[in-house]
Amino acid sequence: MKYKIFVSLFLVSCTTWAQVPAPAPKQVKPVLLTGATLHVGNGTVIEKAAVAFDQGKITYAGPVANAPAATGFDVIEVSDQHIYPGxxxxxxxxxxxxxxxxxxxxxxxxxxxxxxxxxxxxxxxxxxxxxxxxxxxxxxxxxxxxxxxxxxxxxxxxxxxxxxxxxxxxxxxxxxxxxxxxxxxxxxxxxxxxxxxxxxxxxxxxxxxxxxxxxxxxxxxxxxxxxxxxxxxxxxxxxxxxxxxxxxxxxxxxxxxxxxxxxxxxxxxxxxxxxxxxxxxxxxxxxxxxxxxxxxxxxxxxxxxxxxxxxxxxxxxxxxxxxxxxxxxxxxxxxxxxxxxxxxxxxxxxxxxxxxxxxxxxxxxxxxxxxxGTVEVGKDATLVVSSGDLLDMRTNNVTSAYIQGRKINLTDKQKALYQKFKNKYEAQK
Incomplete structure (x- = not known):
């Protein structure tokens, strides 16, 4: 009986995931991404960088050493990852x-x-x-x-x-x-x-x-x-x-x-x-x-x-x-x-x-x-965080993305279908 309830709940959740995710709400708290390699989008690369944004706008983009104090920020550690412009x-x-x-x-x-x-x-x-x-x-x-x-x-x-x-x-x-x-x-x-x-x-x-x-x-x-x-x-x-x-x-x-x-x-x-x-x-x-x-x-x-x-x-x-x-x-x-x-x-x-x-x-x-178009102060906080090289299909793995400072839901129909059938066949092992 418990198994049937679990399957039913899982199928319902899959149906929900298969819909287009609701748009993210406006940014309400400053965010500080720290530790990643920053690819500005104009040819510049900054190792061990930090990017801060508030109310949808980038307020800092540069080395971690010069980043603003973390007080008041929602600090997100993204070491060994890469930040790109959207x-x-x-x-x-x-x-x-x-x-x-x-x-x-x-x-x-x-x-x-x-x-x-x-x-x-x-x-x-x-x-x-x-x-x-x-x-x-x-x-x-x-x-x-x-x-x-x-x-x-x-x-x-x-x-x-x-x-x-x-x-x-x-x-x-x-x-x-x-x-x-x-x-x-x-x-x-x-x-x-x-x-x-x-x-x-x-x-x-x-x-x-x-x-x-x-x-x-x-x-x-x-x-x-x-x-x-x-x-x-x-x-x-x-x-x-x-x-x-x-x-x-x-x-x-x-x-x-x-x-x-x-x-x-x-x-x-x-x-x-x-x-x-x-x-x-x-x-x-x-x-x-x-x-x-x-x-x-x-x-x-x-x-x-x-x-x-x-x-x-x-x-x-x-x-x-x-x-x-x-x-x-x-x-x-x-x-x-x-x-x-x-x-x-x-x-x-x-x-x-x-x-x-x-x-x-x-x-x-x-x-x-x-x-x-670039990750620079004063521009929209529209950017992407990837654990690998964004241009390489072997390592491209977008872990988070922001549009005007809003952290968007990266769920999609294909991911939902992958998870659905992955669980199905794993349950049959």
């Missing part, structure tokens, strides 16, 4: 899509071709089952981004522990996403259709130019009626929004950047950037950062080095280009973001350069570097 995943549909095969769970795309007025943040689902599995590997912030069409809409930077999208948003409408039309590269097989493809691309560019021209005129107009589509582009000229230019070919990137500059866009970011290593002089001259995608992939062309995608971060680092890394596979795989950086270490980057590419650099590119 990792940031840019250009993702996390929170916007749940199950790819179920249309009702996907809210990442709007109908139409030119949708600058679409806002991803209002569709962001804080109850997604995927989010807890992502933050369990140290990813605590994402750039929720719409897809589809030529202009997909506006992305927003969201944190992964909140009751609703209003609580989750860290930076609303940080930029518009433009999918630059691909230049046709015909083969003999599709030669008869080349003229049609070229004409369609030409028409798309004309429509895009007309939209920017109309939006510029709308911005300057004094007496104007409400037009959400045109008003959404205003931030591009004011510098309050970035233009995220999705392109992989060298010609497409150059063409897209020149289009943006000609139309008065203040800040442009390349997303994708497969051929960015070929045009580093151009990118430096124009001050264009890159969000690199497709690091774990085969090369796009048979003439490319077989390991070219793995080497791209190192090539951009050598050229002095500001870049960040983006995991662009299946949504549940976004927890592998730190391991993408780990691959870049195997192909030339130092560990701290790779960490910066998924923390400090990403924060700079998204325009949130004053709030987060």
């Amino acid at each position: 990792l940031i995943q840019p250009n993702t549909q996390l929170g916007l899509s749940e199950i790819e095969a179920v249309r009702a769970t996907r809210d990442d795309q709007e109908v139409g071709i030119l949708n600058p007025n679409v806002r991803a943040l209002v569709a962001y689902n804080t109850d997604s089952d995927i989010l807890p599995t992502i933050r369990a590997n140290g990813v605590l912030l994402v750039q929720a981004t719409p897809v589809g069409g030529t202009i997909s809409g506006s992305s927003s930077v969201m944190q992964l522990d909140a009751w609703n999208w209003e609580d989750a948003v860290l930076k609303a409408d940080d930029g518009l996403h433009l999918n630059w039309p691909v230049i046709p590269r015909p083969t003999l097989a599709d030669a008869p259709n080349v003229a049609e493809v070229v004409q369609n691309r030409h028409n798309s560019l004309l429509e895009l130019q007309q939209l920017f021209t109309d939006a510029a005129a709308f911005t300057m107009a004094v007496n104007k009626k409400q037009n959400l589509k045109l008003a959404a582009l205003k931030g591009l000229w004011e510098g309050t929004k970035k233009l995220y230019l999705h392109a992989n070919g060298a010609k497409e990137m150059i063409e897209g950047v020149r289009f943006a500059k000609k139309n008065g866009v203040k800040e442009v970011v390349i997303v994708g950037g497969y051929d960015s290593w070929k045009i580093t002089d151009f990118l430096r001259e124009q001050n264009i950062p890159v969000i690199l995608s497709g690091i774990h992939a085969l090369p796009n062309r048979t003439v490319d080095d077989v390991d070219l995608p793995y080497k791209l971060p190192f090539l951009l680092q050598q050229a002095g280009i500001l870049f960040s890394l983006n995991y662009d596979g299946a949504l549940h795989g976004h927890r592998n973001l730190p391991f993408i950086a780990g691959t870049a270490v195997a192909y030339g980057l130092t560990k701290e350069q790779a960490l910066t590419a998924i923390s400090g650099n990403t924060a700079k590119i998204l325009g949130i570097q004053q709030q987060t």
Whole structure:
């Protein structure tokens, strides 16, 4: 009888664990993490460090010897562990899509071709089952981004522990996403259709130019009626929004950047950037950062080095280009973001350069570097504690994580299922 009661209680508890954990309450007492190796997120490493934070903000980050007195702090000993900034995943549909095969769970795309007025943040689902599995590997912030069409809409930077999208948003409408039309590269097989493809691309560019021209005129107009589509582009000229230019070919990137500059866009970011290593002089001259995608992939062309995608971060680092890394596979795989950086270490980057590419650099590119991205005084206490190397899948083990000083629950559905069946089979031994 006692065994049956235990099993029943265990199954009930598993059902509870399988739900998305409730968001953590606000920090009420100062916290002092002491004894760990601190990886600041800007290339700096401090051995035997301490990090203190209060009311969600970091008040100290440096050697233990200079740390504030422990009086009044909730002191947490983390010796032999590592403290990292919370990792940031840019250009993702996390929170916007749940199950790819179920249309009702996907809210990442709007109908139409030119949708600058679409806002991803209002569709962001804080109850997604995927989010807890992502933050369990140290990813605590994402750039929720719409897809589809030529202009997909506006992305927003969201944190992964909140009751609703209003609580989750860290930076609303940080930029518009433009999918630059691909230049046709015909083969003999599709030669008869080349003229049609070229004409369609030409028409798309004309429509895009007309939209920017109309939006510029709308911005300057004094007496104007409400037009959400045109008003959404205003931030591009004011510098309050970035233009995220999705392109992989060298010609497409150059063409897209020149289009943006000609139309008065203040800040442009390349997303994708497969051929960015070929045009580093151009990118430096124009001050264009890159969000690199497709690091774990085969090369796009048979003439490319077989390991070219793995080497791209190192090539951009050598050229002095500001870049960040983006995991662009299946949504549940976004927890592998730190391991993408780990691959870049195997192909030339130092560990701290790779960490910066998924923390400090990403924060700079998204325009949130004053709030987060590094473990420094005055910034949000959004950080991760791991007992091993966060970038190595063999030792990565996040023991605790904080978002704006709130210690978040690292339980997720997969951990609950693991524990459930582990107990089941151990009981049968």
